Amino acid sequence: MSAGDDPGSGRRISNGPLWTLAAVMGLAVAGMLAGRAAGWPRPMVVTSTVVASSAFLAAALVAGAFRSRYGVLVLGALVCCWLGDIIGPRNFMWGLYAFLGAHLLFVLAFVSTKVNWRSCAYAVAALAIIDVLLMLWMLPNVPDTERFNVVAYTVVISSMVAAGWGARRANSWILPAAVIFFISDIFVARWRYGGGWINGYLCYPLYYTACMLFAVSVRSALPGAGRGVEP
Numbered sequence: 001m002s003a004g005d006d007p008g009s010g011r012r013i014s015n016g017p018l019w020t021l022a023a024v025m026g027l028a029v030a031g032m033l034a035g036r037a038a039g040w041p042r043p044m045v046v047t048s049t050v051v052a053s054s055a056f057l058a059a060a061l062v063a064g065a066f067r068s069r070y071g072v073l074v075l076g077a078l079v080c081c082w083l084g085d086i087i088g089p090r091n092f093m094w095g096l097y098a099f100l101g102a103h104l105l106f107v108l109a110f111v112s113t114k115v116n117w118r119s120c121a122y123a124v125a126a127l128a129i130i131d132v133l134l135m136l137w138m139l140p141n142v143p144d145t146e147r148f149n150v151v152a153y154t155v156v157i158s159s160m161v162a163a164g165w166g167a168r169r170a171n172s173w174i175l176p177a178a179v180i181f182f183i184s185d186i187f188v189a190r191w192r193y194g195g196g197w198i199n200g201y202l203c204y205p206l207y208y209t210a211c212m213l214f215a216v217s218v219r220s221a222l223p224g225a226g227r228g229v230e231p
Helices: 016-038 042-062 069-087 092-111 117-141 144-166 174-192 198-221
Strands: none
Touching: 016 042, 016 198, 042 069, 042 198, 069 092, 069 198, 092 144, 092 174, 117 144, 117 174, 144 174, 174 198
């Protein structure tokens, strides 16, 4: 993240607040994972989670979320992620619904940019193969009452990645964020459906990295953006 010009004011934009929020998020995630491992009281772990998730929301606002349609949609998606982070530990399926909404908003955000639909189609074909393999591995361990929701979520997050592939030329932050989010959810699925406790410690750093990348991507959607905002 390098400093860039604010197209609307002609002033130099400092990346200091974004780096600070990224550092706060990283420390909060580390604290959350340490608290889980050490068996800290639940309020301490929840507080770390709230701080980490609020940091990526704040980063999106600092990046100028309300100054573009893309930014507003990404902010809405990150709000859904924030809700999922709070709800998910208590109720997995309601948390899943929150993240489902987040991915739908991410898709709308990507579509609001310049999308190459042929690239999207190629990505859909590749992801369909990956999803079939994931379902063959995962569904035998998924309770019958959760199977439809898991399949629907897999389709939606794959659509998010495919849309991200199509929008990668319009905003180069999008694709890394989408892919990292997708990988983090594979670890979440392994964690819930028989893959072992270690997956719980792998999914969170990836997930929060993806959310921060999405927040920073808002900078590239500012009117007249194009300098000093690419990774």
